Amino acid sequence: MDIKQNFRDHFFSYTIVVLILMVGIFSYYRFMIKQDYLVAYEGTCDPAIETCFIGCENDECTAEYYYSQMVKYAPDLYEECGEDINDCESANVCLSSDRDCSVTYCDPAVDGDDACTTGTDTQNEDDTEEQPSQNDE
Amino acid sequence: MLCYLFSNPVYFLFSSDAPALLYYSHIPTAIIALIVGFFVFWKDRYSLINRLLFAIFACFSFYVISNLILWTNVHSDFMLFVWSFLRISFALISILSVYLIYVFLEKRDVSLLLKGIFLTLTVPIIILSPTPVNLGGFDITNCDAFMFEGPLFQFSRVFFGALAMLWIAVLLIRKYRTAEVDLRKQIVLMGAGIELFLFSFFLVTFLAAYLTDMGILSDSRLEYYGLFGMDIFIFYLSILIVRFKAFNVKLIGTQALVWALWALVFGLSLLNDLPTIRFISGTTLILLIIFGIALIRSVKEEVARRAKLQTLSAELQDLNDHLQEKIDSQTADIHRAYETEKRSREELESLGKAKDSFIIDTEKHLREPLTAIEQGFSTLGTKLSDTALSDVAHGAFRDMAENASRLQKLVNEFLDISQLAVGKGILAIVQVDVPVLLSDILRKLAPETFAKNLSLRMTVEDSAKHVFALVDKLKFTQALSEVVGNAMKHSKEGGTVSIHISAKPHSIEHAFIYHIEVTNETKTPVGDIGKLVEGSATGAGVGLALVREIVRAHDGYIGIEEREPGHITIFLEVKGVKETVIS
Numbered sequence: 001m002d003i004k005q006n007f008r009d010h011f012f013s014y015t016i017v018v019l020i021l022m023v024g025i026f027s028y029y030r031f032m033i034k035q036d037y038l039v040a041y042e043g044t045c046d047p048a049i050e051t052c053f054i055g056c057e058n059d060e061c062t063a064e065y066y067y068s069q070m071v072k073y074a075p076d077l078y079e080e081c082g083e084d085i086n087d088c089e090s091a092n093v094c095l096s097s098d099r100d101c102s103v104t105y106c107d108p109a110v111d112g113d114d115a116c117t118t119g120t121d122t123q124n125e126d127d128t129e130e131q132p133s134q135n136d137e
Numbered sequence: 138m139l140c141y142l143f144s145n146p147v148y149f150l151f152s153s154d155a156p157a158l159l160y161y162s163h164i165p166t167a168i169i170a171l172i173v174g175f176f177v178f179w180k181d182r183y184s185l186i187n188r189l190l191f192a193i194f195a196c197f198s199f200y201v202i203s204n205l206i207l208w209t210n211v212h213s214d215f216m217l218f219v220w221s222f223l224r225i226s227f228a229l230i231s232i233l234s235v236y237l238i239y240v241f242l243e244k245r246d247v248s249l250l251l252k253g254i255f256l257t258l259t260v261p262i263i264i265l266s267p268t269p270v271n272l273g274g275f276d277i278t279n280c281d282a283f284m285f286e287g288p289l290f291q292f293s294r295v296f297f298g299a300l301a302m303l304w305i306a307v308l309l310i311r312k313y314r315t316a317e318v319d320l321r322k323q324i325v326l327m328g329a330g331i332e333l334f335l336f337s338f339f340l341v342t343f344l345a346a347y348l349t350d351m352g353i354l355s356d357s358r359l360e361y362y363g364l365f366g367m368d369i370f371i372f373y374l375s376i377l378i379v380r381f382k383a384f385n386v387k388l389i390g391t392q393a394l395v396w397a398l399w400a401l402v403f404g405l406s407l408l409n410d411l412p413t414i415r416f417i418s419g420t421t422l423i424l425l426i427i428f429g430i431a432l433i434r435s436v437k438e439e440v441a442r443r444a445k446l447q448t449l450s451a452e453l454q455d456l457n458d459h460l461q462e463k464i465d466s467q468t469a470d471i472h473r474a475y476e477t478e479k480r481s482r483e484e485l486e487s488l489g490k491a492k493d494s495f496i497i498d499t500e501k502h503l504r505e506p507l508t509a510i511e512q513g514f515s516t517l518g519t520k521l522s523d524t525a526l527s528d529v530a531h532g533a534f535r536d537m538a539e540n541a542s543r544l545q546k547l548v549n550e551f552l553d554i555s556q557l558a559v560g561k562g563i564l565a566i567v568q569v570d571v572p573v574l575l576s577d578i579l580r581k582l583a584p585e586t587f588a589k590n591l592s593l594r595m596t597v598e599d600s601a602k603h604v605f606a607l608v609d610k611l612k613f614t615q616a617l618s619e620v621v622g623n624a625m626k627h628s629k630e631g632g633t634v635s636i637h638i639s640a641k642p643h644s645i646e647h648a649f650i651y652h653i654e655v656t657n658e659t660k661t662p663v664g665d666i667g668k669l670v671e672g673s674a675t676g677a678g679v680g681l682a683l684v685r686e687i688v689r690a691h692d693g694y695i696g697i698e699e700r701e702p703g704h705i706t707i708f709l710e711v712k713g714v715k716e717t718v719i720s
Contacts, residue, residue, distance in 0.1 A: 008249065013192075016256075027266070032215065037217055038274030084141055
């Protein structure tokens with residue numbers, strides 16, 4: 001069959017297949033090799049100082065915990081904590097070397113009163129510092 | 138990064154944190170979709186509609202497997218890589234469904250313009266899927282990327298589903314109005330199947346994700362139920378294939394039911410709740426497979442037998458309807474053939490009678506005048522010998538008498554041949570002592586023998602002593618005279634004519650085969666010696682032709698050979714008998 005005619009009959013499928021292959025290569029490069037993405041996780045939060053999010057330890061919510069919403073750039077987090085952020089102090093703060101880091105605390109106006117601590121709890125943690133959010137790209 | 142609240146899966150897919158229905162809803166559905174897709178594709182891979190169906194099933198299976206990975210894996214980078222293909226699968230499933238319905242209804246490929254529209258809708262989502270616009274990050278607490286999905290990603294979740302459902306509904310309704318009854322049924326089945334599939338797949342998936350985003354649901358496991366829409370679609374497709382032979386696939390209902398049963402039991406074995414259930418369902422599955430194969434085989438044979446029976450029944454019916462015609466036609470043919478044969482037989486008999494009558498008349502009209510002429514010449518010759526006639530006159534008269542005699546002899550021989558050939562020659566069979574007969578013949582032929590200075594030799598074997606030939610003496614004498622005379626006539630001067638007589642016992646008691654050979658050295662080269670016996674009617678060989686008829690009339694055999702170069706042997710065989718047996 002004529003190549004032109006063949007392409008005209010199948011150009012939809014050819015285009016899709018080529019695009020998917022290219023997207024696959026790009027996606028692999030971006031996520032698996034460069035790790036160009038942000039990572040969100042629950043950071044530590046002191047309800048005595050900040051307005052923290054309230055989380056439940058179990059489905060019945062018999063025990064609560066308090067957290068802040070951390071977002072860091074994946075390569076930075078890898079450098080600081082490796083693959084697992086458990087027991088990694090650097091994960092709970094935005095360091096000066098972090099390229100894209102933010103700490104979000106609970107806002108009753110946005111998240112609702114039930115989701116936030118009231119802020120009346122006091123905690124004498126001298127080494128707890130509030131880092132300004134760094135949202136530069 | 139690892140999702141720190143979840144454990145690593147075993148064998149890549151199996152995680153202890155996975156909800157109970159995860160594997161049951163995902164694995165059988167993906168496998169069934171792939172199998173059905175391959176089956177339809179394999180049956181007719183050059184058909185566009187089969188290829189489209191395969192593409193939809195492949196995309197769906199890919200989506201399901203990706204979803205399964207996202208539910209069980211804990212590595213954020215790999216999960217994001219897989220996540221980037223989710224919306225591509227969505228887009229392709231919806232657009233390919235529209236494409237499929239077009240081809241199903243119109244029975245031809247879509248226009249270039251429509252292909253362009255399809256591309257316009259899908260290309261942006263494909264290109265943007267892996268970019269930060271659509272996928273910015275990953276939540277390793279909840280182990281998902283919902284909070285980082287861009288607006289295009291979220292919008293496309295609903296958009297493609299709604300677009301496909303509406304578009305397909307319009308196409309189906311439009312075609313339904315103008316379709317024939319048979320096609321209308323197919324439209325209803327196909328439409329119901331695909332719309333239910335799209336509705337359940339897109340809407341339920343959307344709702345699950347939306348409610349999870351809102352925090353109303355802790356996770357999006359509600360989407361599992363959306364996957365069962367594919368099973369509904371396959372169910373309707375099976376009806377189309379079995380009842381309407383759609384997609385150029387031959388499938389019997391039993392096959393489809395048995396496969397469905399296998400799939401359901403297989404799915405049961407994937408339930409995560411109790412190991413016992415898995416063991417029992419696994420065992421049940423194996424037994425079902427064995428029995429199912431046997432059932433399918435027997436039903437297939439039954440269907441084939443029924444089809445053959447129907448064909449035979451149709452042929453029989455046709456035969457019944459036309460049997461009388463065929464019988465009448467055959468009878469008429471036989472009757473015609475019989476009449477033809479009867480006419481031919483009658484003509485043959487009449488010709489035979491005419492021939493016999495001709496021979497008798499000819500014999501009467503030829504022999505009598507010739508005999509009269511020959512006798513007249515003989516009487517005249519006697520009277521003329523006393524008168525005073527010139528030598529010339531005597532010579533002329535002698536010539537005329539000789540020619541008349543020769544003519545009479547020739548005519549007699551022709552008539553004898555004809556009589557013998559038609560079986561009219563009556564033979565007076567007696568026991569004849571052939572050596573004595575031959576001695577008489579040789580005495581009569583003595584003048585010719587002396588004239589050519591020939592040597593005559595006759596040998597009689599012991600086996601022929603006391604054996605007589607059973608022949609008509611007059612006719613046999615004529616035959617032997619002809620053979621010996623012929624041998625002498627064609628012999629070289631001073632040559633030898635040998636006669637050899639022998640007899641050998643026949644299988645019948647007291648019967649013999651009497652064998653006479655006459656050999657001479659020829660003076661002329663031997664041509665086709667067979668023709669010497671077969672002879673011709675012109676006179677050269679008429680004598681041997683007469684000998685042949687005489688021998689055949691005696692149920693004997695005559696042959697001629699050149700055993701030595703330049704020596705001809707004529708041999709005769711007739712029936713013989715020992716002298717003690719009275720004939």
